Amino acid sequence: MTETEIWRLSGTDLAARTRAGDLTAEDAVTASIKRMAEINPDLNAVVEDLSSEALERARKLDLARKDGATPGPLHGVPVTIKINIDQAGHATSNGVTALKDLIAPDDAPVVKNLQDAGAVVIGRTNTPEFSFRADTDNPLHGRTHNPWGRHISPGGSSGGAGSAVMAGIGALAHGNDIGGSLRFPAAANGAVTVKPGLGRVPAWNPSQSAERGILAQNMSVQGLITRTAQDLHLAMPSLIATDPRDPFHVPMPWRGDAVAGPIQVAFSKETYGYDLHPQVDAALEVARAALVDAGYLVEEIQLPDVFDAGRTGYRALMGEVYALMKSDIDAAGSQTVRDIFSVYFEEFPPFAGQELLQMMAKRTHYARGWSLFMQDYPLVLTPFLPQPFFKPDRDTEGAEGVHEVLGCAVYSYAMNFLGLPAASVPARLAELPNGPQPINVQIAAPRWREDLAVDACQAIESRIGRMCDVLWEKMADRA
Template identity: 35%
Template structure:
C-alpha cells in the first residue's frame, strides 16, 4: 500500500491491528516522507531511523504473538525537543543544552509508547520555547509548509509544520501561552491544550483530524506516578445541552475581519449540526489573566532567565524577555500571592459561564498568522504580536482546555477558531470541534509550498 503517511492515525492503526499492513511498512513510509520534505521545512531536528524501525519491529512482534496493543499501535508520531526522551538531548532550542541527554523518558513519552505509538523524531522549538515563531541558534529556522513567509507558530512550530506536511500522524506539543493552539492555527491543522492536570508537562496533541486528537488525548493522559498534578478525571463528562456562546471581541480584543468571519462561520457550522449558538458581547476577563500568566511565566526568576538568554545569545529570546521587562519585573512574593488569589476569583467567573454554555467559540488570535519573525521587527510589532495573542495567553492561567480547529484558508494563509470549555471538559471541545470540522478544513497533509 502506497503513501501510508497520508492516512489518519485512526485509519492507520486499524490497518495495522488487522494485519493489512505492518508497523514496519508504516515506519518505512513515515521515514521516506520525512526524508522527502523535512529538508524544506526543518520541522524534525533529531531522529534515528534505525531506532524507528526497531520500535516498529517490536509492535509487529507483539501483534504476531496475539498480545493486546494500544490505540496508536504502529502509528508514527513526533515529539517536541523540549521533552525528555531517553538517550536524546532535551535542547529546548538551546546550544546551552546540546549535551543535556535525557536518562529516562518523560511520562508523556512513556504513555505514547505504551499506546503502541512509534516515536518518529523530535520537532523544533524556539529558544527556551518562548515565542510564537520557531527559530534558534542550534537547530535553525522552521518554515511553515503552507507559506514560508508566515510563521509556523511556536513554540511547537516544528510539531505544527511536521503534521501539516505529513511527517507523522500526530505531533506532541506543549502549551503555556498558546504553544499548541497557535502552531495548529498557523499551519492549518488542529491542536488541543488540555486542562491542567490532564497530561504531564503542559503537553497535548496536534493532528490533522479531530478524531486523531481524541485518540491521542486518551493515550497521552494515562496515569503516571511521576506526574504529581495528574487528576483521575474521566475523559467523558456528564451530558450537557448543545449550547455554545460565540464572542468576536472577547474582553475588547481588536479582531480583524477575516478572523471574525471564520469565528462566525464556525458558529453557523455548529448551528447546522444542531447546536444552539448565542453571540455574546464579551467574556469574563482575559486581559487580567493574561497579565498574571505573563508575570508567573517570565517574572518568576526573570534575572536568571535573562542571564541564560544572554549566554545563549538568541535574539528572539532576548527580545521576548527585554520586551516584557516592565510588565514582569520585579516579581516578589506579594505579586505571586496576588496572582494566585486573583486566579481563584477569575476561574469562578469563567466556570460560571460554562454552567450556562457547553463551549465558547472565540478567536485563536486577533489576526491571521503573522509574517515570520514579526516580533523582532521593531517595538510596535512586538507589542502588536503580544496584544493579538490575548486569548492564547489567558486560558492556561485559568486552567481551562482550549482547542484550535482550522476551518479554511485566506489565500494560502490558514484561519480557524478556538473552542474553550470548563475544566476537564475536553470532550465538549472535541464534540464541538468535530461538528465544525465537518464543514471543511484546509487540505492536509500537503507538500511544502515555495
C-alpha cells in the same frame, strides 16, 4: 496501499488498519520516514531523525503481534516528540546550544504513555530557545518553515511539531503549551489541537535538576497537534494515562458524562481594542454556522474577564520568569532571544514581590468566575488571534512586533492562567495578498471536558473538510 496513501491516512484510520492487521507497523513507519526524508530538508521541522530506531521498534511491534500480543490503541502510529521533553538517550536541548548535550536518562511521562500505547517515535521536532517564542528558530538547529509557505511563521513554541504533522511527517505530533505553544502552531499551520486543562496530562522531565516555578507548573501542559479532531479522540486517552512522577496529575477518563439537552455555546468577537480582521470574522461565522447546524445553541454574549485574566496571568508569569529564568536567558540565550525578552518585559511589566503573590492568588478569582459562567455555557467560541497569522521573525521587530505576535493573544494565555481546556481548529482558508493562509478559531471548555471541545472541533471540521488535503495539493503544485 502505496506509501503515499499510507502517510496521508489520519491517525485514526492508520491505527484501525494496523490493529486489524491490514498494515504492519513497519509499513506505517516506513511511509512516514520516506515522507520525512522527502520534505523535511526544506521545512527543518524534525531536527533529530530517529528513523533507524523507529524501524527497529516497528519490527519488534510486528513480531510481538505475530507472537500473540494484543496491539495497543496506537499500534504502529508514527509520532514526533518536541525537543524540550525527555526521551531516553536523546538531548533535551530546548533549542539552547548550551543544552545540546543534556542527554535524558529516562522518558518523560508523555513519551512513555505514547510508546506504551504502541506509537513509534520517528523524530524530534524543533522549538525556539527556551520554548518561549510564538515563532520557531534557534542558533542550534535553525529556522523551521511553514509548509504553506515562507510568508507565514510556523508558530511556536511547538512550531516543528505543527509544521511536521501538517506536512505529513507522522500522524501525531507532541507539543506543549504555557501561553499558546500548542495553539499558535495549530493556527499557523491549519492543524487541530486541544490545550488540556491543568492536571490532565502527567508531566515531568527526569533530566531536570530543579522544579519549575509554580506558575510554570500551573500554566504549562502537554498535548498533541493533529490533522483531524478525531485523532485527538484516538490518542488523548493514551496520553492522559497516570504517572506517579507527576503527583498532581488527576486520573480521570477522557470522556465525561453526556451533557443534557443542546449544548449552549457562548460566542464572542470581542478583541479588546485590537482590530478584528475580516478573514477572522468570516472564519468565526463559519464556525458558528457549523455548530448551529450540528445542534449547538450559540449565543453571542459578553464573557467574564478575558482581557484582565489574560494580561494579569502573563504579567505574573513574566514576574516568575524574571526572577527564576532571566539569569539563564542572559547567560545561555542568543542576542535575539535576549532582545525579545526585553520587549516581553515591556509589553507585560512583570509583577514582583507582594504584588506577584497577590496576582497569583487572584488566579482563583478569575477561575471561579469562569467556572460559574460555564455552568450555563459549557463551550466558548472566540477568535484565537484577531488577525491572520504573522510573518516569520515578527517578534524580533521591537515593541510593535511583540505586540502583534503576543500582546493581542489574550484568548490564548488567559486559558493557561485559568487552567481551562482550549481547542484550536481551522475554520477558513484565507487567500491573502502574500499567499494562502488557514484561519483557526478557539473553543474553550470546562475543566476536565476536553472531549466537549474536540467534539465541537469535529462539527466545524465537517463543514470545511481536512485542511491538510488542501495543503498537500498546494505543496505538490510547488514541487
